[in-house]
Amino acid sequence: MQSPMTRMTDAAAFLAVDNVSHTYAGPAGDVQALANVTFRVVRESFVCLVGPSGCGKSTLLRALAGLLPPSQGQVSLDTQPVTRPQRRIGIIFQKANLMPWRTVYHNLQLPLQISGVPARERQQRTEAMLTLTGLDGFAQAYPAELSGGMAQRVALGRALIHDPEVLLMDEPFGALDALTREQMSAELLRIWSRHRKTVFMVTHSISEAVLLADRVLVMSPRPGRIVFDLEIPLARPRNLELLHQPAFVSLTEKLRHNIRTS
Amino acid sequence: MSNQHKRLGEIVIIWIRTVWLRLLLAPVLGISFLVVWAAVVEADVYTNLVLPSPGEVAERWYELYADGLLWRHTEVTLYEVFFGLGYGVLVAFVTGYFIAKSRIVASLLTPYLVALQAVPIVAVAPLLIIWFGPETQSKVIICALLVFFPMLVNTVIGMRSIPPDLRDLLRSLQANPLETFWYLELPAALPVVIGGLKVSATLSVIGAVVGEFVSPNEGLGYLIATGRGNYDTPQVIATVLTLTALALLLYGLATLLEYALLSWQRAGNNGL
Ligand SMILES: Nc1ncnc2c1ncn2[C@@H]1O[C@H](COP(=O)(O)OP(=O)(O)OP(=O)(O)O)[C@@H](O)[C@H]1O
Ligand SMILES: [Mg+2]
Numbered sequence: 001m002q003s004p005m006t007r008m009t010d011a012a013a014f015l016a017v018d019n020v021s022h023t024y025a026g027p028a029g030d031v032q033a034l035a036n037v038t039f040r041v042v043r044e045s046f047v048c049l050v051g052p053s054g055c056g057k058s059t060l061l062r063a064l065a066g067l068l069p070p071s072q073g074q075v076s077l078d079t080q081p082v083t084r085p086q087r088r089i090g091i092i093f094q095k096a097n098l099m100p101w102r103t104v105y106h107n108l109q110l111p112l113q114i115s116g117v118p119a120r121e122r123q124q125r126t127e128a129m130l131t132l133t134g135l136d137g138f139a140q141a142y143p144a145e146l147s148g149g150m151a152q153r154v155a156l157g158r159a160l161i162h163d164p165e166v167l168l169m170d171e172p173f174g175a176l177d178a179l180t181r182e183q184m185s186a187e188l189l190r191i192w193s194r195h196r197k198t199v200f201m202v203t204h205s206i207s208e209a210v211l212l213a214d215r216v217l218v219m220s221p222r223p224g225r226i227v228f229d230l231e232i233p234l235a236r237p238r239n240l241e242l243l244h245q246p247a248f249v250s251l252t253e254k255l256r257h258n259i260r261t262s
Numbered sequence: 263m264s265n266q267h268k269r270l271g272e273i274v275i276i277w278i279r280t281v282w283l284r285l286l287l288a289p290v291l292g293i294s295f296l297v298v299w300a301a302v303v304e305a306d307v308y309t310n311l312v313l314p315s316p317g318e319v320a321e322r323w324y325e326l327y328a329d330g331l332l333w334r335h336t337e338v339t340l341y342e343v344f345f346g347l348g349y350g351v352l353v354a355f356v357t358g359y360f361i362a363k364s365r366i367v368a369s370l371l372t373p374y375l376v377a378l379q380a381v382p383i384v385a386v387a388p389l390l391i392i393w394f395g396p397e398t399q400s401k402v403i404i405c406a407l408l409v410f411f412p413m414l415v416n417t418v419i420g421m422r423s424i425p426p427d428l429r430d431l432l433r434s435l436q437a438n439p440l441e442t443f444w445y446l447e448l449p450a451a452l453p454v455v456i457g458g459l460k461v462s463a464t465l466s467v468i469g470a471v472v473g474e475f476v477s478p479n480e481g482l483g484y485l486i487a488t489g490r491g492n493y494d495t496p497q498v499i500a501t502v503l504t505l506t507a508l509a510l511l512l513y514g515l516a517t518l519l520e521y522a523l524l525s526w527q528r529a530g531n532n533g534l
Contacts, residue, residue, distance in 0.1 A: 067430055085434040097427045101449045101526045110445065114435045142529035162435075 013040035014198050015064065015166060020073035021223075022059055033059040034070065035223035046192065046199045048209035050259065051219030057202040060224065061170050064200060065091050077166065087115065090164035090197075092172045096151035098143040104154050105130070105139040111162040125161060132191060133157040149180040156188070160195060169201040173208070185211055186240050193237055206259075210234075210251050211242060218255065220262050228258040314496045322496035323503070331485070336504060338481040339470050342398055343512070346405020347466040351459060354410045358417025359447075379411045383469070387476040401473030401481070408469035409462035416458025420451030453527065456520045463512040467505055482508075 022034040033056035041047050051057055062068035064075055066085040075082040077089070090111075098107045108129050112122045130136050133153040143151055152172060159167060173181045185208055192199065192212075203209050209216045210232055218228035232251060234242065242248050296316050302308070303315040310318075326332035357375075361368045387404050394400035424447060432442050474483025482501050489497035 062430075065430075065434055067433060085436055087436055089434065091431065091434050093427050093431070095427065097425070097431060099428065099446070099449070101452075101524075111435050114432075114437050114441055114445065142526050144526075144529050 014043035014078055015041040015200065016076045016079075017060075017064070018074045018076070020060070020063055020070045020075060022056070022063065022068070022070045022072070024059075032223040034063075035225050037073070037224065037226055039217060039226055039229070041198060041200060042214075043198055044196045045214045046212055047201070047215045047217060048213035049200070049202045049217045049219060050204065050206060050209050050255070051224060052221050052259075053204075055219050055222045056224030057219060058170055060219075061091075061168050061200070061202055064166075065089055065168050087111075087162060088164050089166045089168060090159035090162070092152075092155050092159045092167070092169040094171045094174050096143070096148070096155040098151060098154055098158075100143050103140050103142055104135055104146070107143070107154055108157050108161055111158060115162055117162075129157040129161050132160075132194075134187070147180075148176050149184060152176065152184060153187070156191070160191070160197075163195075165198060167197045167199045167201075169199070171202050171204060174204060181205070181208070182240060188212065189238055206252050206255050207243060207248075210248060210255065211238060211240075216255060218258055218262060227262045228255075230255060230258075311493060311495055314499065319496045319499045319503070322494070323500035326485075326497065326500060332501075332504065335480060335482050335485045335501075336508070338398065339467075339474070339483070339505075339508070342401045342405055342470040342473065342481065343466045343508070345402045346469055347409055347462060347512075349402065350406035350409035350466070351413050351462055353406070354413035354458075354462075355417050355455065358414045359421060361414075362418045362421030375411075375414065378407070383408050384472055384476075387472055391473070391477045396477040396479060398480070400477065401470055404473040404476075405466050405469030408472070409466050412461040412465065413455075413458040416454050416461075417451065420454030420458075421447060423454065424450045453524055456516065456523065460513060460516040460520070463516045464509045466512065467509040471505065 017037055017039050020034055020037045021032070024031045024033060037060060049057055049060070059068065063070045064082070066075070066082045066089065069083065077086070082089075099110070102110070105126055109122055109126050112125060117125070130139055133156060135150065135153055135157065138146065138150065143154070146154070152175075155172070159169075173184045176184060189212060201209075201212065206216075213232050216230045216232060217226050218230070219225065220227045230251070234247060234251070299313075300316050303310075303313055307313075314322075323332070357371065361371060383404060386407075390403055390407075391400045394403055428446055428450070429442075432446050437445065470481065471483040471486075474481040475487060478484040478487040482505050485501045486498050489495070489501060
């Protein structure tokens with residue numbers, strides 16, 4: 001099979017997923033969530049994964065993060081097998097997942113505290129992150145006082161603050177309204193252009209995937225397999241203007257068609 | 263009724279809601295109680311031995327205070343409560359933590375802990391006094407046993423209520439068990455744990471008095487027992503009131519602790 005997956009040589013691969021399958025054992029019987037998933041992600045590229053609900057996207061993401069040892073196959077990062085969570089990988093969850101007892105400032109700081117960064121440097125980096133994520137006026141606010149979009153900005157800042165090489169995102173904007181969602185996509189583009197990371201992002205939105213990604217992977221219904229792999233050759237820097245351009249629309253159409261037939 | 267009267271009525275209602283409810287209602291209830299009490303004594307419904315007047319009780323209370331007796335026994339009870347509550351809460355927290363963390367520990371200990379809770383503490387108290395002596399030590403233990411259970415249950419509930427996504431976050435940051443405890447488990451479980459502490463604080467006074475009843479040699483429980491023996495009803499009532507004040511004080515301290523530690527809970531709910 002001549003697929004884009006095989007085009008890439010292993011040397012260029014930063015994140016490698018080899019033959020990963022996963023089956024959950026439950027009281028009502030086993031559920032196979034992933035079946036022989038294989039793909040490669042180039043360093044500092046942005047890859048989006050789309051697929052129907054319940055097809056195994058979150059399972060795959062947890063396997064990439066080292067939070068879930070897959071029942072078969074292997075994930076590796078920079079040629080090292082990922083068998084447990086690592087600080088080189090930052091994660092953003094569907095809900096902002098902030099600590100309600102910490103202010104925005106201290107939520108941002110958490111990864112630095114755990115990594116034992118000295119107080120002085122912690123303060124500098126937290127302040128820089130507040131500015132980067134547009135949260136300057138909200139340092140002392142508690143999560144209960146934030147809108148959904150602002151909470152997700154904090155989550156983004158928290159995932160970036162200890163400067164991980166890989167950023168994994170599980171439908172980070174899934175809980176937001178359409179307008180806030182677009183704004184957050186634009187924010188993410190801006191931040192990513194300044195802090196290049198290898199990004200792997202799960203999303204339900206095809207246009208969001210095309211807007212953000214260098215490459216979009218499509219997963220089949222459960223058990224999840226990668227059934228389509230599309231390069232997005234749109235020039236960067238990108239912005240929301242792109243949403244109306246013919247090249248963009250034809251790419252989203254192509255993806256939509258492939259999801260329907262998969 | 264005129265419009266002005268209506269307006270006035272509204273103002274009074276608002277005033278009652280804001281100021282009265284918060285500051286005056288509880289004292290008013292207390293004072294009414296004292297008035298009814300004094301009236302009943304005045305009407306000679308009961309003999310003085312059964313129900314002395316509030317004045318007599320206050321007088322006896324002052325006597326006990328003036329000759330140092332009240333403070334000496336309060337000190338003993340306070341000591342028992344302090345250590346009983348301290349040990350009970352500490353052991354319950356540690357036990358609850360490991361029960362919530364480990365299924366093995368949970369299935370190992372749960373039957374025995376439930377059995378322990380099912381036994382009436384008053385029934386085991388004499389046994390504890392035989393084992394640990396009639397002095398303060400056995401009373402500290404009785405007190406600790408009484409406060410143990412609510413604290414344990416709340417610790418387990420608090421620990422189990424921690425969102426799995428936050429656990430995953432700490433795992434992904436490679437937090438060690440101590441960091442996980444300090445940054446996640448302790449603050450996340452704290453609201454429920456402090457709820458347990460408030461219940462335990464009031465129970466601790468009961469625990470100490472139970473011990474002092476079974477082996478009366480010192481403490482406020484002893485003062486009640488001797489008061490009853492001497493048909494000194496004012497002393498009994500004065501001591502009971504002192505105990506109540508002690509329980510309220512402990513509850514107040516726990517509430518203060520809650521207020522200080524959980525200030526974040528007041529954020530974002532518009533002062534309700
Ligand atoms: N801990 C678990 N135990 C048992 N089964 C699970 C568990 N987690 C997920 N599953 C099952 O595995 C399948 C894939 O779940 P997963 O959460 O990976 O899907 P998803 O693609 O992320 O779905 P969504 O788009 O709705 O988030 C589902 O059928 C789900 O019911
Ligand atoms: Mg999911």
